[in-house]
Amino acid sequence: MEPTEYASTLEELKAQVHGARLRAQRASNSELLHLWWRIGRTILDRQAEQGWGAKILTRLASDLRAEFPT
Structure with a gap:
């Protein structure tokens, strides 16, 4: 025999889990999004201030990929 209000409690807890997951996502x-914006801003600043070109950006991308593989 199922305890009283079991089904409604289960649904309530499932809704809480779904809500928490959505908020975390x-x-x-x-x-x-803020990270990518800051990265782009940093690169644009270096290009403007120090004339960074394609070779430096290619190296930077390679080094970042090596440090943070997907």
Whole structure:
């Protein structure tokens, strides 16, 4: 025999898990968006201030990929 209100409690807890996962994904996506913006801003600043060209950007991309593989 199933305890009283078991089904509704299960649904409530499942909704809480789904909500928490969604909020975590949104927070993660927001943080990554800010990260990519800061990276782009840094690169644009270096290009303007120090004349960084394609060779430096290629090296930078390679070094970052090596440090943070997908």
